[in-house]
Amino acid sequence: xxxxxxxxxxxxxxxRRALDFAVGRAKAQGDSIIIAHVLEWSPxxxxxxxxxxxxxxxxxxxxxxxxxxxxxxxxxxxxxxxxPVTTVIKYGHxxxxxxxxxxxxxxxxxxxxxxxxxxxxTRIFGSxxxxxxxxxxxxxxxxx
Amino acid sequence: MKIKAFLTAxxxxxxxxxxxxxxxxxxxxxGFAAATSPFVNFIFANFPGTNFSWIVVWLVVGASVFTxxxxxxxxxxxxxxxxLVSGKYSDPNDAGEVSHFQAxxxxxxxxxxxxxxxxxxxxxxxxxxxxxxWMILAGLLGMASKFTECTLAVKYRNExxxxxxxxxxxxxxxxxxxxxGLPLGGFMAIVFSIFCVLGSLGGxxxxxxNQAAAQLRDTIGLPVWVxxxxxxxxxxxxxxxxxxxxxxxxxxxVPFMGVGYVLISLLILIMNADxxxxxxxxIFRGAFTDTGIxxxxxxxxxxxxxxxxxxxxxGVGSAAIAHSAVRTKEPITEGFVSLLEPFIDTVVICTxxxxxxxxxxxxTVDPVTGLYAITEEGRxxxxxxxxxxxxITSGAFGSVxxxxxxxxxxxxxLFAFSTMISWSYYxxxxxxxxxxxxxxxxxxFKIMFCVFVFIGSVASLGAVIDFSDAAIFAMAVVNxxxxxxxxxxxxxxxxxxxxxxxxxxIRKFE
Numbered sequence: 001x002x003x004x005x006x007x008x009x010x011x012x013x014x015x016r017r018a019l020d021f022a023v024g025r026a027k028a029q030g031d032s033i034i035i036a037h038v039l040e041w042s043p044x045x046x047x048x049x050x051x052x053x054x055x056x057x058x059x060x061x062x063x064x065x066x067x068x069x070x071x072x073x074x075x076x077x078x079x080x081x082x083x084p085v086t087t088v089i090k091y092g093h094x095x096x097x098x099x100x101x102x103x104x105x106x107x108x109x110x111x112x113x114x115x116x117x118x119x120x121x122t123r124i125f126g127s128x129x130x131x132x133x134x135x136x137x138x139x140x141x142x143x144x
Numbered sequence: 145m146k147i148k149a150f151l152t153a154x155x156x157x158x159x160x161x162x163x164x165x166x167x168x169x170x171x172x173x174x175g176f177a178a179a180t181s182p183f184v185n186f187i188f189a190n191f192p193g194t195n196f197s198w199i200v201v202w203l204v205v206g207a208s209v210f211t212x213x214x215x216x217x218x219x220x221x222x223x224x225x226x227x228l229v230s231g232k233y234s235d236p237n238d239a240g241e242v243s244h245f246q247a248x249x250x251x252x253x254x255x256x257x258x259x260x261x262x263x264x265x266x267x268x269x270x271x272x273x274x275x276x277x278w279m280i281l282a283g284l285l286g287m288a289s290k291f292t293e294c295t296l297a298v299k300y301r302n303e304x305x306x307x308x309x310x311x312x313x314x315x316x317x318x319x320x321x322x323x324x325g326l327p328l329g330g331f332m333a334i335v336f337s338i339f340c341v342l343g344s345l346g347g348x349x350x351x352x353x354n355q356a357a358a359q360l361r362d363t364i365g366l367p368v369w370v371x372x373x374x375x376x377x378x379x380x381x382x383x384x385x386x387x388x389x390x391x392x393x394x395x396x397x398v399p400f401m402g403v404g405y406v407l408i409s410l411l412i413l414i415m416n417a418d419x420x421x422x423x424x425x426x427i428f429r430g431a432f433t434d435t436g437i438x439x440x441x442x443x444x445x446x447x448x449x450x451x452x453x454x455x456x457x458x459g460v461g462s463a464a465i466a467h468s469a470v471r472t473k474e475p476i477t478e479g480f481v482s483l484l485e486p487f488i489d490t491v492v493i494c495t496x497x498x499x500x501x502x503x504x505x506x507x508t509v510d511p512v513t514g515l516y517a518i519t520e521e522g523r524x525x526x527x528x529x530x531x532x533x534x535x536i537t538s539g540a541f542g543s544v545x546x547x548x549x550x551x552x553x554x555x556x557x558l559f560a561f562s563t564m565i566s567w568s569y570y571x572x573x574x575x576x577x578x579x580x581x582x583x584x585x586x587x588x589f590k591i592m593f594c595v596f597v598f599i600g601s602v603a604s605l606g607a608v609i610d611f612s613d614a615a616i617f618a619m620a621v622v623n624x625x626x627x628x629x630x631x632x633x634x635x636x637x638x639x640x641x642x643x644x645x646x647x648x649x650i651r652k653f654e
Contacts, residue, residue: 043231043243046395049250049569052469055242057307062240091240100236 002084003031003108008098008128010037011070014113018143019074022111023081031108032084035074036101037066041091063089095131102138110140176603180611187614196442199617200449206459206624207285210292213631214638218287218483224645225480232652233477241471244481251463251482253398254348254566255489257559258355259455261405261552262533264497269523269536271447272437272507272516273423274430276498278448283490286458287483292627295479295634296320297464298472311468312570313340313461313623314577320630329626333577336461336622340574341589342615343462347454348567349593350600350611352560357601359534359556363549372601375561380594383568384587398562401555402493408551409496412544416503423502436515438522450613453620455494456486460616461623465570474650476637501540568593 007022009015019035026033039062047055071087078085088105090097102110114129129142188197211218227233229244267275293313300319301311314333321329357371382390413420429435430444437443457463463485470478501507508517508525517525528539534556541548568590575589576582644650 039240041240043234043239044245046249046253046392046399047242047246048392048395049254049466049469049566052242052247052250052466053310054308055469056303056309056471059240060307092236 003029004034004105005031005109005111006034006036006098006102006105006107008038008094008110008112008132009035009070009074012113012115014115014143016074016113018111018113018141019078021141021143023078023083025111026083027081032086033078034101034105034107035071035078035085035087036098037070037087037089038094038097039063039066039089039091040094042093059091094128095135098128098132099136102136107138109138110136112140112142114142114144176599176611180614183618184610184614187617188610197446199621200446200453202624203289203453203459203617203620204282204285204449206620206627207282207289210288210627210631211285214288214291214635216288217291217638218284218487221291221480221483222487225484227652228477228481229484233650234653236653238471242469244470244472244477247467247470247478248481248484249399250395250566251466251485252402252488253395253562254466254570255455255457255463255485255563256398256402256493257455257563258352258534258556259347259451260489260493261497261537261556261559262355263451263455264494265501265536265540266533267447267451268498268501268507269526269532270437271439271444272430272435272524273426273498273502274428274432274435274437274441274444275448275451276427276495276502277431278445279452279498280448280491280495282449282452283456283458283486283494286452286456286486286490289459289624289627290456290463290486291479291483292631292634293459293461293464293623294467294482295475295637296627296630297468298470298475298478299633299637301468309469310573310577312465312573313619313626314574315468316630317622317626320626320633324629324633326629332622332626336619336626337574337578339615339618339622340462341571341578343460343619344567344571344574345593345596346611346615347613348462348570348616349564349596350603352563353597353600354603355534356557356560359538359553362535362538363553368601369598372598375557375564375601376594376597378561379564379568379597380590382565383593384590394558394562394565398558401558404551405555406493406496408541408545408548409500412500412541413496413503415544419503420499423499426502427498434515436510436513436518437524438518451494452486452490454613454616456489457616458486459624459627460620462567462570462616462619465573466566474637474641476634476641479634479638497537501537504540504543506536506540506543564597 005022005026007019009019022033025031066089075085075087088101090101098110110132112129112132115127132140133142187199190197229248231243231245234243267279296316297311297313300316301309302315303309313336317333317336318329353372353375356375357368360366360371361368378390434440439446453459463482467478467482472478506527508527509515510517519525526536526539528543530536530539538549538552541552571593572586572589576586579585641650
């Protein structure tokens with residue numbers, strides 16, 4: 001039975017490793033891949049009046065840039081490897097949004113790269129991979 | 145760094161001739177007072193034979209009409225407004241667009257400013273504790289005015305092909321009037337824009353700069369022209385240089401300062417918990433009996449209404465410009481959200497200032513007569529000896545915490561700065577509405593705005609505060625007229641929305 005794998009992808013080295021690993025698994029097991037790109041966003045942040053007026057325009061630009069610069073190049077690669085692939089771009093809290101995507105798409109697995117930070121910021125705010133491991137509705141594979 | 149070199153040179157010159165700088169400041173001040181007095185006198189003219197200024201009646205009647213016409217919407221929809229701000233009705237697929245919370249926060253950082261700290265102090269020092277009662281009442285009524293104007297601002301905003309939006313009273317005056325087949329919409333939009341530009345230079349700029357400069361002079365002895373120059377350079381860097389990081393930092397810090405201000409006020413109230421009953425007694429006594437203030441009972445009422453209107457700007461139309469950017473399919477939802485603005489600004493924050501001043505017993509009472517001790521200028525003698533604006537509030541906080549005046553100085557400068565940034569945008573929108581968009585035209589306004597920051601810092605409080613009030617109230621004359629004519633449209637939107645909310649067509653997303 002074909003399953004869906006959500007791969008959290010932000011264009012970084014770590015997320016490339018996660019995607020490569022997921023492609024290998026998917027190929028072996030006949031699964032399909034959903035590349036999920038989340039733009040960090042909080043509806044409770046503060047903006048200047050000028051930023052408010054330009055927000056819709058900026059959002060369209062950000063979505064277009066993400067699609068062109070981050071997703072398109074890798075989609076081609078996954079397709080060439082013979083794995084069925086779709087993409088999702090969303091705004092929100094990164095870990096929560098990836099979980100939401102997994103639920104909405106009825107995915108079986110989440111793959112995510114580990115950034116490897118161990119600094120103070122991570123201790124205070126937590127990491128995406130760490131949070132996902134705690135709250136994900138499906139098994140999570142963290143790729144080092 | 146050209147700016148830095150320029151600043152160093154300028155400071156050197158100015159320090160070398162402090163006397164020259166002083167005389168320039170005085171000349172600007174007297175010229176300013178002379179140039180603005182006819183306009184100020186007209187706006188604050190009394191009804192013949194009374195001492196009741198017509199503009200105050202205009203605002204309060206407007207707010208009352210909207211309150212009744214929409215069936216006390218500010219109380220009925222209060223809970224729903226909170227649900228909207230917290231995002232319970234926001235489509236998750238719209239994430240990344242302007243949220244209700246963001247529109248409200250930005251509009252608030254434009255309105256929460258010195259009116260809340262300095263304006264309230266002025267109001268109670270003239271009108272006594274009773275002014276607080278009328279201020280709260282005006283704040284509650286003003287919620288309906290804000291609801292009306294912000295709904296219209298979203299409904300009739302312009303959305304351009306590139307995705308940017310422009311909204312505000314100018315747009316509902318032209319488009320809304322055309323839709324209802326009413327004449328003179330374009331004319332009113334222009335008149336409003338003229339006053340909006342003046343208001344942005346007055347209350348949104350000079351009043352703020354003036355009070356920030358006065359506060360820094362009184363606490364750390366900084367000459368006003370130094371503050372004026374520094375502020376105008378920072379404003380210049382942000383609005384002309386496009387250095388958004390400074391503005392963004394302020395936008396983040398200001399809400400925390402606002403919360404901090406309320407918390408410190410609450411702390412002072414808790415420390416004087418046994419006095420709270422007495423303080424409210426004073427407020428009611430002052431509102432309904434003669435406490436010896438100049439103008440008697442009406443004096444308290446006029447001061448309270450004036451300060452509330454100047455602080456929360458309900459009916460003025462300014463915040464409608466900021467609220468219009470929200471992403472929503474239902475314009476009325478932004479109306480609901482915006483009605484929280486006068487509540488937070490006036491009913492919560494302004495009341496805190498007033499309570500702290502009253503509870504720390506800054507308003508001296510003549511022990512023999514039981515009436516307020518009135519100075520020669522017709523103001524109530526203040527226990528700390530301070531006169532006017534921020535110093536009174538600063539003295540009240542300082543009487544409890546010795547460090548408070550310094551914290552207040554930081555708050556004053558930041559509130560002033562964020563209000564200036566917001567108003568520079570409101571003014572610019574009105575300016576480009578009149579003259580069209582274009583780099584040169586926008587630059588002309590921005591440079592003028594920065595020059596007025598300096599002028600405001602060095603001009604005397606009396607001249608500046610009067611002009612600020614006058615320009616902002618003049619906006620309300622035009623705006624409320626338009627709101628009367630367009631309120632049936634808001635009513636239609638309201639009824640349609642409420643019935644769909646009831647039928648379950650509009651649902652929560654979580």
